[in-house]
Amino acid sequence: MTAETILRDKLATCTRIFAMQQMLGLFGHISAYDPETGRVYMSPGQGADKSTLGPDDILVADLTGRVLDGDQRLPIEWPIHTALHEARGDALAVAHLHAPFATLFGIAKREFRPVTLQGSLFSDGLPLYREPRLVKTVEQGANLAKLVGDKRGAFMRGHGITVIGHDIEEMLYATLILEDEARKSVAAASLGELDTLSPEECAAFDAEVAFSMRSARAWGYYCRLEQRWDRQPGSGVTPFT
Amino acid sequence: MTAETILRDKLATCTRIFAMQQMLGLFGHISAYDPETGRVYMSPGQGADKSTLGPDDILVADLTGRVLDGDQRLPIEWPIHTALHEARGDALAVAHLHAPFATLFGIAKREFRPVTLQGSLFSDGLPLYREPRLVKTVEQGANLAKLVGDKRGAFMRGHGITVIGHDIEEMLYATLILEDEARKSVAAASLGELDTLSPEECAAFDAEVAFSMRSARAWGYYCRLEQRWDRQPGSGVTPFT
Amino acid sequence: MTAETILRDKLATCTRIFAMQQMLGLFGHISAYDPETGRVYMSPGQGADKSTLGPDDILVADLTGRVLDGDQRLPIEWPIHTALHEARGDALAVAHLHAPFATLFGIAKREFRPVTLQGSLFSDGLPLYREPRLVKTVEQGANLAKLVGDKRGAFMRGHGITVIGHDIEEMLYATLILEDEARKSVAAASLGELDTLSPEECAAFDAEVAFSMRSARAWGYYCRLEQRWDRQPGSGVTPFT
Amino acid sequence: MTAETILRDKLATCTRIFAMQQMLGLFGHISAYDPETGRVYMSPGQGADKSTLGPDDILVADLTGRVLDGDQRLPIEWPIHTALHEARGDALAVAHLHAPFATLFGIAKREFRPVTLQGSLFSDGLPLYREPRLVKTVEQGANLAKLVGDKRGAFMRGHGITVIGHDIEEMLYATLILEDEARKSVAAASLGELDTLSPEECAAFDAEVAFSMRSARAWGYYCRLEQRWDRQPGSGVTPFT
Numbered sequence: 003m004t005a006e007t008i009l010r011d012k013l014a015t016c017t018r019i020f021a022m023q024q025m026l027g028l029f030g031h032i033s034a035y036d037p038e039t040g041r042v043y044m045s046p047g048q049g050a051d052k053s054t055l056g057p058d059d060i061l062v063a064d065l066t067g068r069v070l071d072g073d074q075r076l077p078i079e080w081p082i083h084t085a086l087h088e089a090r091g092d093a094l095a096v097a098h099l100h101a102p103f104a105t106l107f108g109i110a111k112r113e114f115r116p117v118t119l120q121g122s123l124f125s126d127g128l129p130l131y132r133e134p135r136l137v138k139t140v141e142q143g144a145n146l147a148k149l150v151g152d153k154r155g156a157f158m159r160g161h162g163i164t165v166i167g168h169d170i171e172e173m174l175y176a177t178l179i180l181e182d183e184a185r186k187s188v189a190a191a192s193l194g195e196l197d198t199l200s201p202e203e204c205a206a207f208d209a210e211v212a213f214s215m216r217s218a219r220a221w222g223y224y225c226r227l228e229q230r231w232d233r234q235p236g237s238g239v240t241p242f243t
Numbered sequence: 244m245t246a247e248t249i250l251r252d253k254l255a256t257c258t259r260i261f262a263m264q265q266m267l268g269l270f271g272h273i274s275a276y277d278p279e280t281g282r283v284y285m286s287p288g289q290g291a292d293k294s295t296l297g298p299d300d301i302l303v304a305d306l307t308g309r310v311l312d313g314d315q316r317l318p319i320e321w322p323i324h325t326a327l328h329e330a331r332g333d334a335l336a337v338a339h340l341h342a343p344f345a346t347l348f349g350i351a352k353r354e355f356r357p358v359t360l361q362g363s364l365f366s367d368g369l370p371l372y373r374e375p376r377l378v379k380t381v382e383q384g385a386n387l388a389k390l391v392g393d394k395r396g397a398f399m400r401g402h403g404i405t406v407i408g409h410d411i412e413e414m415l416y417a418t419l420i421l422e423d424e425a426r427k428s429v430a431a432a433s434l435g436e437l438d439t440l441s442p443e444e445c446a447a448f449d450a451e452v453a454f455s456m457r458s459a460r461a462w463g464y465y466c467r468l469e470q471r472w473d474r475q476p477g478s479g480v481t482p483f484t
Numbered sequence: 485m486t487a488e489t490i491l492r493d494k495l496a497t498c499t500r501i502f503a504m505q506q507m508l509g510l511f512g513h514i515s516a517y518d519p520e521t522g523r524v525y526m527s528p529g530q531g532a533d534k535s536t537l538g539p540d541d542i543l544v545a546d547l548t549g550r551v552l553d554g555d556q557r558l559p560i561e562w563p564i565h566t567a568l569h570e571a572r573g574d575a576l577a578v579a580h581l582h583a584p585f586a587t588l589f590g591i592a593k594r595e596f597r598p599v600t601l602q603g604s605l606f607s608d609g610l611p612l613y614r615e616p617r618l619v620k621t622v623e624q625g626a627n628l629a630k631l632v633g634d635k636r637g638a639f640m641r642g643h644g645i646t647v648i649g650h651d652i653e654e655m656l657y658a659t660l661i662l663e664d665e666a667r668k669s670v671a672a673a674s675l676g677e678l679d680t681l682s683p684e685e686c687a688a689f690d691a692e693v694a695f696s697m698r699s700a701r702a703w704g705y706y707c708r709l710e711q712r713w714d715r716q717p718g719s720g721v722t723p724f725t
Numbered sequence: 726m727t728a729e730t731i732l733r734d735k736l737a738t739c740t741r742i743f744a745m746q747q748m749l750g751l752f753g754h755i756s757a758y759d760p761e762t763g764r765v766y767m768s769p770g771q772g773a774d775k776s777t778l779g780p781d782d783i784l785v786a787d788l789t790g791r792v793l794d795g796d797q798r799l800p801i802e803w804p805i806h807t808a809l810h811e812a813r814g815d816a817l818a819v820a821h822l823h824a825p826f827a828t829l830f831g832i833a834k835r836e837f838r839p840v841t842l843q844g845s846l847f848s849d850g851l852p853l854y855r856e857p858r859l860v861k862t863v864e865q866g867a868n869l870a871k872l873v874g875d876k877r878g879a880f881m882r883g884h885g886i887t888v889i890g891h892d893i894e895e896m897l898y899a900t901l902i903l904e905d906e907a908r909k910s911v912a913a914a915s916l917g918e919l920d921t922l923s924p925e926e927c928a929a930f931d932a933e934v935a936f937s938m939r940s941a942r943a944w945g946y947y948c949r950l951e952q953r954w955d956r957q958p959g960s961g962v963t964p965f966t
Contacts, residue, residue: 506963506964506966508966509946510947510966512966530939530946531942531945531946532946533946533950581966583966584912584964584966585912587841587909588909588913588916589916591910592913592914592916592917592919592920593918593919593920616845616929617842617930617933618842618930618933618934641920642842642920642926643842670912670915670916671915714955716953716954716955716957716960717745717950717951717953717954717960717961718745718961718962718963719960
């Protein structure tokens with residue numbers, strides 16, 4: 003298999019997994035960048051049924067947003083992806099989602115802090131992109147990338163989240179973790195003050211098992227679930243347990 | 244296809260989509276008005292299984308609530324629909340639903356404010372119809388229409404919501420947005436104070452992409468989901484992501 | 485059909501509807517009383533799979549708890565049913581459930597008040613049976629019945645609910661309403677103080693449409709849903725919309 | 726059937742039931758100990774699809790964590806299981822799960838207290854294992870076992886729960902109860918202060934029906950549900966009602 007075949011296949015699978023998890027549907031798109039060829043692979047935007055997406059439905063563009071194959075339209079917020087692929091050599095995969103729970107940290111006035119071991123990944127926090135606008139221009143994309151800096155992504159006010167990964171597997175797993183942190187934070191906040199993890203505690207946990215190893219295992223697990231998913235609307239979402 | 248064929252088909256589809264989203268079931272009904280013929284098309288009321296509704300199940304009446312085809316009974320609250328179709332030339336489609344989350348703004352003492360970009364649509368807010376009664380008479384319908392004024396609908400105390408649209412597509416999408424605003428507001432409120440969008444921010448977002456374009460895309464998306472829905476009780480609801 | 489055939493069939497159907505709504509499963513049982521024959525019909529207790537229950541699985545006893553047909557065991561809390569059937573001529577149907585939300589009013593220190601039009605039915609409130617014990621004896625049953633008095637049932641501390649009806653249809657609908665009141669109260673409380681309905685407002689609504697008419701319509705609706713339910717564990721629950 | 730056949734079969738079934746209940750998936754594992762042979766049976770760790778697990782997928786080790794059959798890898802946190810099996814003669818079954826709700830008592834600063842009759846089982850409370858690290862070494866396992874002492878398990882900060890039982894049936898039922906206590910506590914806390922059960926009230930309830938009898942009935946019930954589960958991702962979870 004060529005790199006393109008692999009990236010198309012993985013990106014379509016990852017899209018379907020996010021759809022199964024009800025984190026991507028009407029909105030949201032994900033991308034992967036191949037620095038060797040300068041090609042950006044991207045899932046389609048509004049209108050497409052993400053649950054049944056195949057490798058051939060993946061769009062290809064360059065870092066300027068020029069579509070390379072056919073005449074399909076990129077998602078309107080493509081600059082989120084190209085800006086981050088360009089700015090960060092370690093952001094070979096990018097997710098922009100309106101995830102039901104992680105998005106709430108762009109709605110409530112509350113700073114995110116990790117509440118579980120896996121959440122240690124986000125010990126440095128995520129900046130809040132305050133501008134309540136779509137990221138439609140190269141300049142807006144660059145501003146977002148600048149705000150992200152060396153973090154793992156950003157919350158976007160009244161909008162959603164953007165999460166990066168070294169590869170598609172890490173992007174998937176990091177995003178699932180962030181959603182779970184948010185979901186657990188919402189529920190636990192009903193019980194009382196949150197006993198968040200300190201930066202030292204996060205660092206100690208993260209040193210235990212490499213994130214790439216953990217994300218590879220999670221990838222295999224979710225791929226198995228997705229293969230036997232019936233793709234019924236509203237079915238599929240599995241708690242992060 | 245005649246206008247009637249199209250409206251019957253769209254209204255039945257929209258009813259099934261709301262049923263899939265678990266926003267319409269035992270209660271709730273939607274309507275569309277054809278100003279050329281003065282005919283009001285309406286989904287049936289209590290008792291009907293909305294998940295399997297077809298074009299032939301749609302009822303037809305005039306603006307006075309007189310049933311035009313056959314001897315079927317209109318929903319008891321038909322004056323909601325006729326009053327709004329009559330009062331507003333731009334209310335060619337009307338939904339009255341007991342939606343699980345949007346209804347909560349008719350229960351909790353809290354004013355609605357948009358919390359997401361899509362919610363900008365409701366920047367002007369929605370009035371609260373305080374009377375805890377069914378809207379069963381022409382007079383009650385007129386009072387509701389007067390309260391709605393030039394807004395996009397109303398919360399109804401201890402009852403539900405009424406939402407209008409220029410066409411069925413806009414009515415569906417506006418209602419899905421309102422439900423999502425409410426759902427996210429409930430969850431985010433557990434985390435802290437809500438960072439709602441200002442009128443200026445809402446106006447800026449709404450100027451970016453025409454609502455009619457967004458609602459057309461959403462219509463296509465939900466139609467696709469509905470076509471492959473298994474219609475199992477309790478299945479189908481897809482978060483607005 | 486004899487009265488027995490009808491009651492067995494309706495009680496089994498009602499059991500399956502409650503199972504579909506995820507309000508009855510490992511726990512919970514419902515009953516109907518035939519004053520003509522003095523026979524009490526009851527769904528089986530722990531261990532039975534309520535989703536697939538048929539008329540032949542219904543148990544029969546007299547008001548003293550003596551099993552009349554075969555050697556099956558009554559649910560351990562049968563005195564809830566016999567006591568209420570005996571004490572109240574208008575309690576021909578009784579549900580004892582550990583419903584997910586209504587039970588919370590036996591856990592949180594908060595008095596129940598109706599928050600929706602349908603909830604007007606419970607305008608008089610429900611007493612709280614404070615004793616955190618099973619109702620296993622005739623004396624305990626009598627105490628519960630005395631506490632219920634002329635109300636529509638009781639919350640049971642740390643335990644569940646008991647709801648009565650004139651017939652199975654009213655018992656089903658009243659219980660579905662109570663569960664929905666509780667569910668909406670929990671969610672709305674996250675938004676702010678609840679704007680509950682006053683006794684006068686409740687009385688005005690209840691005078692509009694007879695409860696027996698509303699419960700008959702709801703019965704037909706839920707029977708239709710139940711007939712096409714796939715009986716998958718965890719599937720089926722339909723919000724009260 | 727030999728003891729090994731029975732334990733393998735029950736442990737695989739229990740794993741699938743937890744998967745159905747969405748309490749075990751990517752994370753989590755359970756074990757049973759046979760004191761006659763010194764063999765520890767354990768469900769596999771990350772990567773395995775727990776919904777379809779069979780008796781042959783169960784791993785076998787001794788109390789030192791040495792795998793006895795084949796070359797499969799134990800879950801990384803196997804010392805949780807061996808330490809508790811060793812320390813407690815009455816801990817013949819152990820569950821370590823990242824259950825969605827019970828885990829929240831390891832996140833929010835709030836002490837657990839029973840809120841329902843079944844929760845009386847946990848009247849003595851559960852200690853909080855504060856160390857936000859995986860339990861990967863024999864020493865860490867011993868520390869956890871020491872903390873558990875004579876209690877029924879422990880909450881684990883930012884991590885999950887560990888619950889013990891005299892046998893697999895009790896371990897399953899106790900864990901389902903704990904999850905339900907947590908779920909109801911979260912929801913009820915939105916309504917007001919929790920009216921928890923006092924130690925005396927818990928003791929009185931627990932004396933009524935032997936836990937072993939209750940857990941045997943629950944086992945039969947959940948086995949029946951699991952047998953007809955379609956194993957779709959995200960389907961299956963049945964509220965504890």
